[in-house]
Amino acid sequence: MTAAEIRQSFLDFFKEKQHTIVPSASLLPQSPGLLFTNAGMNPFVPYFLGVEKAPYDPPRAADTQKCIRAGGKHNDLEDVGYDTYHHTFFEMLGNWSFGNYFKKEAIQWAWELVVERWGLPAHRLHASVYAPQPGDPGEFDQEAWDIWAELYRSKGCDPNAQIVNGNVKDNFWMMGETGPCGPCSELHVNLTPAGDPMEGRLLVNNDSDLCIEIWNLVFIQYNAEVDGSFRELPAKHIDTGMGFERACSIIQGTKGFTDFSNKPSNYATDVFMPIFRKLEELSGKTYSNIYPALGADRSAFTEEMKDAIAFRVIADHLRTLSFSIADGIMPGNNGRNYVLRRILRRAVRYGRQLGFSGDKPFFGALVETLVGEMGSVFPELKNRQDTVRATLEQEEASFNQTLDRGLKRLAAMLEEHNGNWHAAHSLGHVFASDFKANELPGEYVFELYDTYGFPKDLTDLVLAERGWFSKQEGFEREMKLQQERARSAQKSTLVRALDISTDVVTEFVGFDNDSVEATVLEVHEQ
Ligand code: ATP
Numbered sequence: 188m189t190a191a192e193i194r195q196s197f198l199d200f201f202k203e204k205q206h207t208i209v210p211s212a213s214l215l216p217q218s219p220g221l222l223f224t225n226a227g228m229n230p231f232v233p234y235f236l237g238v239e240k241a242p243y244d245p246p247r248a249a250d251t252q253k254c255i256r257a258g259g260k261h262n263d264l265e266d267v268g269y270d271t272y273h274h275t276f277f278e279m280l281g282n283w284s285f286g287n288y289f290k291k292e293a294i295q296w297a298w299e300l301v302v303e304r305w306g307l308p309a310h311r312l313h314a315s316v317y318a319p320q321p322g323d324p325g326e327f328d329q330e331a332w333d334i335w336a337e338l339y340r341s342k343g344c345d346p347n348a349q350i351v352n353g354n355v356k357d358n359f360w361m362m363g364e365t366g367p368c369g370p371c372s373e374l375h376v377n378l379t380p381a382g383d384p385m386e387g388r389l390l391v392n393n394d395s396d397l398c399i400e401i402w403n404l405v406f407i408q409y410n411a412e413v414d415g416s417f418r419e420l421p422a423k424h425i426d427t428g429m430g431f432e433r434a435c436s437i438i439q440g441t442k443g444f445t446d447f448s449n450k451p452s453n454y455a456t457d458v459f460m461p462i463f464r465k466l467e468e469l470s471g472k473t474y475s476n477i478y479p480a481l482g483a484d485r486s487a488f489t490e491e492m493k494d495a496i497a498f499r500v501i502a503d504h505l506r507t508l509s510f511s512i513a514d515g516i517m518p519g520n521n522g523r524n525y526v527l528r529r530i531l532r533r534a535v536r537y538g539r540q541l542g543f544s545g546d547k548p549f550f551g552a553l554v555e556t557l558v559g560e561m562g563s564v565f566p567e568l569k570n571r572q573d574t575v576r577a578t579l580e581q582e583e584a585s586f587n588q589t590l591d592r593g594l595k596r597l598a599a600m601l602e603e604h605n606g607n608w609h610a611a612h613s614l615g616h617v618f619a620s621d622f623k624a625n626e627l628p629g630e631y632v633f634e635l636y637d638t639y640g641f642p643k644d645l646t647d648l649v650l651a652e653r654g655w656f657s658k659q660e661g662f663e664r665e666m667k668l669q670q671e672r673a674r675s676a677q678k679s680t681l682v683r684a685l686d687i688s689t690d691v692v693t694e695f696v697g698f699d700n701d702s703v704e705a706t707v708l709e710v711h712e713q
């Protein structure tokens with residue numbers, strides 16, 4: 188199946204089960220406290236809370252939802268490029284029951300789709316159920332265990348080998364610090380060549396790319412309140428989320444579950460390959476589908492490995508940026524806007540690895556490829572194509588102007604710092620634990636941020652490649668001082684958004700870096 192067919196197959200399946208298929212909501216979340224839409228359930232929060240009635244008959248829905256996890260409770264930014272299955276932008280396929288069906292149907296249908304319709308061998312599927320420790324909310328989910336057990340037995344599998352107990356971190360799902368939540372049961376696929384369940388079960392929730400979580404079935408029962416308590420909701424709901432790119436990876440990477448000799452990757456699917464082909468054409472380099480070992484020393488990567496990571500980061504960030512801008516979220520200096528600017532600058536920096544520069548930019552051409560691939564599923568991307576392209580081209584050009592100077596300054600800082608360290612060391616003056624070789628003082632990190640527009644995570648990335656790391660302390664102090672200066676000067680901080688009905692960039696006055704609330708003040712024509 189192609190990616191498009193896999194997406195359609197999911198939606199068709201739930202349409203047959205009387206679900207209304209709805210379009211993806213915007214990446215700009217309605218729920219306060221979220222930076223971006225981070226799960227398929229976000230747009231349905233009012234139905235779960237019972238403050239609005241779901242307008243579907245029966246009250247069931249299914250969709251593919253655009254999600255971004257690059258800040259807040261769910262943040263996967265640091266994994267991107269390095270593993271096979273985390274993106275900052277991804278599609279979450281989901282089905283919902285609003286006070287309608289519950290556990291039994293949700294589990295049976297998940298099984299029916301994955302095992303019966305798609306053909307995944309049951310012994311490669313590990314279901315996890317919620318098993319709390321004393322002090323955690325709720326109780327052991329015996330009901331889910333029993334339903335899974337019966338399904339496994341029907342295929343001749345031993346439920347004790349397949350079902351895994353999960354802790355509060357993995358099996359009690361929360362969208363953020365507050366909001367609808369509940370125990371969950373997840374499906375993980377054992378991708379080891381042999382497929383032995385006893386080997387697979389040890390890899391569940393263990394950061395292994397040989398046992399990947401694909402589908403989370405959440406049994407929404409509570410609302411997490413501001414005071415940290417859990418309030419029982421008036422009705423029980425189903426909220427599921429399947430990683431679309433992961434489904435594609437597993438189906439395509441095993442030739443429809445017939446060949447497990449190679450490790451599947453989300454990037455080796457037709458979701459990403461067209462972007463890589465375009466990047467190859469632009470850069471003259473070749474993409475290799477190779478990955479570093481977990482926690483490997485980044486300063487020891489080969490050029491081939493660095494290239495592979497750069498291809499993946501750029502493709503991922505392109506999607507995050509393009510879909511955000513299409514939904515009216517612009518790169519800027521505060522809150523979610525700054526998250527986007529950081530992502531953009533990271534992509535530009537990784538572009539250097541592939542030989543791109545101010546004279547040889549890449550974003551514009553890639554936008555065209557992305558829109559060609561995804562524009563029919565997400566028409567907003569096609570409709571906003573010109574704005575997306577112009578914004579990315581302009582941001583790329585402007586950061587390229589300071590990037591070289593910043594990198595030069597950074598190299599000088601490293602020499603300066605270790606020069607000082609060696610001098611002090613040779614005089615026998617280094618006993619204080621806060622003066623270390625290969626640790627860049629926070630004041631330097633702040634200078635790079637303030638003068639050269641280097642987000643801290645970008646500096647950390649460049650440092651890690653050289654076997655260095657940064658010191659948090661001085662950076663935070665300088666940031667605080669700067670914020671106080673800004674506050675006393677009553678300088679307003681701007682939050683940028685695109686009014687998608689008029690294509691006009693609106694600047695909001697926000698409060699500080701963490702604030703995601705804003706009030707409209709001025710409107711500027713871009
Ligand atoms: P993981 O443990 O792999 O980080 P998760 O438990 O954080 O995933 P959920 O919040 O349960 O993920 O989201 C539902 C589904 O969305 C997951 O089962 C997975 O298939 C998919 N998913 C989650 N995060 C990502 C991501 N960063 N990139 C791609 N798919 C993702």
Ligand code: MG
Nearest residue numbers: 256261262263
């Ligand atoms: Mg996660």
Ligand code: MG
Nearest residue numbers: 357373392400
């Ligand atoms: Mg998980």
Ligand code: MG
Nearest residue numbers: 357373400403
């Ligand atoms: Mg999960």
